[in-house]
Amino acid sequence: MRLVKVSSRAHYGLRAMTELARAYGRGPVALSEIARAEHLSQGYLEQLIAALRRAGLVEATRGAAGGYQLARSPESISVYEVYRAVEGPIALVECADDGYVAGSCEREPLCASRGIWRRVRQAIEQVLSTTTLADLVREVDGEGACEEPRAGFIRLEALQHGSGKAMCTTR
Amino acid sequence: MRLVKVSSRAHYGLRAMTELARAYGRGPVALSEIARAEHLSQGYLEQLIAALRRAGLVEATRGAAGGYQLARSPESISVYEVYRAVEGPIALVECADDGYVAGSCEREPLCASRGIWRRVRQAIEQVLSTTTLADLVREVDGEGACEEPRAGFIRLEALQHGSGKAMCTTR
DNA sequence: TACAATTCCTAGTAGCTAACTAGGAATTCG
DNA sequence: CGAATTCCTAGTTAGCTACTAGGAATTGTA
Numbered sequence: 513m514r515l516v517k518v519s520s521r522a523h524y525g526l527r528a529m530t531e532l533a534r535a536y537g538r539g540p541v542a543l544s545e546i547a548r549a550e551h552l553s554q555g556y557l558e559q560l561i562a563a564l565r566r567a568g569l570v571e572a573t574r575g576a577a578g579g580y581q582l583a584r585s586p587e588s589i590s591v592y593e594v595y596r597a598v599e600g601p602i603a604l605v606e607c608a609d610d611g612y613v614a615g616s617c618e619r620e621p622l623c624a625s626r627g628i629w630r631r632v633r634q635a636i637e638q639v640l641s642t643t644t645l646a647d648l649v650r651e652v653d654g655e656g657a658c659e660e661p662r663a664g665f666i667r668l669e670a671l672q673h674g675s676g677k678a679m680c681t682t683r
Numbered sequence: 684m685r686l687v688k689v690s691s692r693a694h695y696g697l698r699a700m701t702e703l704a705r706a707y708g709r710g711p712v713a714l715s716e717i718a719r720a721e722h723l724s725q726g727y728l729e730q731l732i733a734a735l736r737r738a739g740l741v742e743a744t745r746g747a748a749g750g751y752q753l754a755r756s757p758e759s760i761s762v763y764e765v766y767r768a769v770e771g772p773i774a775l776v777e778c779a780d781d782g783y784v785a786g787s788c789e790r791e792p793l794c795a796s797r798g799i800w801r802r803v804r805q806a807i808e809q810v811l812s813t814t815t816l817a818d819l820v821r822e823v824d825g826e827g828a829c830e831e832p833r834a835g836f837i838r839l840e841a842l843q844h845g846s847g848k849a850m851c852t853t854r
Numbered sequence: 855t856a857c858a859a860t861t862c863c864t865a866g867t868a869g870c871t872a873a874c875t876a877g878g879a880a881t882t883c884g
Numbered sequence: 885c886g887a888a889t890t891c892c893t894a895g896t897t898a899g900c901t902a903c904t905a906g907g908a909a910t911t912g913t914a
Contacts, residue, residue: 517688518775518800520873530795542889551790556874562891575882576888591799604689619722624701624819628762628811629689635806639799648795691902713860727903733862746911747859 524552525560525598526591526648532570533586533645534653540572540579560598567597586649592640602636605629695723696731696769697762697819703741704757704816705824711743711750731769738768757820763811773807776800 527550535541543561547554561580564570569589570580582589595602601610607617608629620626698721706712714732718725732751735741740760741751753760766773772781778797 518803523776523796523800526796526799527794533795553874572890574890577883578889605694622823623698624704624823625694625697627819627822628697628814629694631814632689632807632810635810636803639803639806643799643802648798651798652793652795724903743861745861748912749860
């Protein structure tokens with residue numbers, strides 16, 4: 513019963529990236545820490561962060577005391593980039609998507625429903641590409657959230673012991 | 684590999700509605716005719732149009748020579764109404780959706796990813812609710828498409844014998 | 855009055871895929 | 885050396901979307 517939905521890949525991937533944005537400039541953060549802070553499965557997160565790494569958005573440091581950090585500043589990474597890295601291009605309906613070859617649907621010239629999906633897609637892309645990780649973090653943590661590193665991982669540690677309340681999940 | 688996608692319910696439902704918009708003012712159109720024109724499964728379409736009827740968007744005439752017609756003019760029916768009728772409210776991520784009860788996610792105060800999904804949802808709703816069936820049909824059929832009923836079901840008949848090319852489907 | 859064409863309703867089903875889990879190899883710090 | 889990490893690939897499972905099937909009720913037409 514849900515028409516347009518966001519997969520957990522995108523949701524989790526973005527959540528991981530906001531954690532890295534918060535820790536920007538403080539060296540690598542281990543995946544276990546992110547998983548704990550965001551209450552996500554570490555194994556699953558591994559796959560998502562691998563995609564983010566391949567896209568050049570995060571850098572990994574292997575071995576003990578290793579972890580991940582943003583490859584660029586939070587101000588320069590848009591949510592759209594994160595989205596594409598973990599999910600690929602937005603695919604609403606094939607005939608209104610990016611790779612669509614004009615004419616491959618014979619109904620095309622008379623199809624009255626195509627136009628709207630194109631516009632919806634563009635609206636989504638617009639919002640995603642004009643918002644950066646820094647925007648998201650600032651929105652919640654307040655001004656200066658990304659600029660001046662505070663002592664320790666305040667945000668990360670704050671939520672460690674869940675109260676049993678529901679977490680944000682896809683479903 | 685698709686992050687945001689439109690279900691076939693919405694896509695098909697909208698396509699059926701654009702056909703009804705084209706036939707507006709000419710009496711009921713049988714489902715078999717719509718199914719043929721849009722190359723959709725009639726049985727599946729039955730379920731979709733039932734939802735549209737319950738939502739008060741179409742009216743049914745039972746019995747022989749029966750069929751469906753728009754309950755209101757194409758100018759007064761937004762795509763958003765169609766969407767909601769067949770799919771329910773837009774549900775991107777539970778914590779950013781309509782029925783979300785503030786505070787039910789304990790991460791809420793620190794969650795930096797919520798904001799963006801709310802904005803994406805609003806952008807989608809904006810596009811959907813400012814576009815009417817008449818807009819869609821006019822876009823494709825040209826000016827006057829919905830105003831002056833032409834003779835016969837030109838548009839409906841035009842595509843009856845498929846050339847074997849791929850049709851617009853969800854996948 | 856039959857019958858053909860339609861709407862209406864419910865239940866089932868099959869295949870896909872998202873969301874994980876498992877297991878282990880490679881790397882690096884202490 | 886060993887603990888902690890990243891890295892990689894191959895399952896697995898449960899849910900859901902997109903149907904199909906079957907039949908009852910309604911109504912214009914011959």
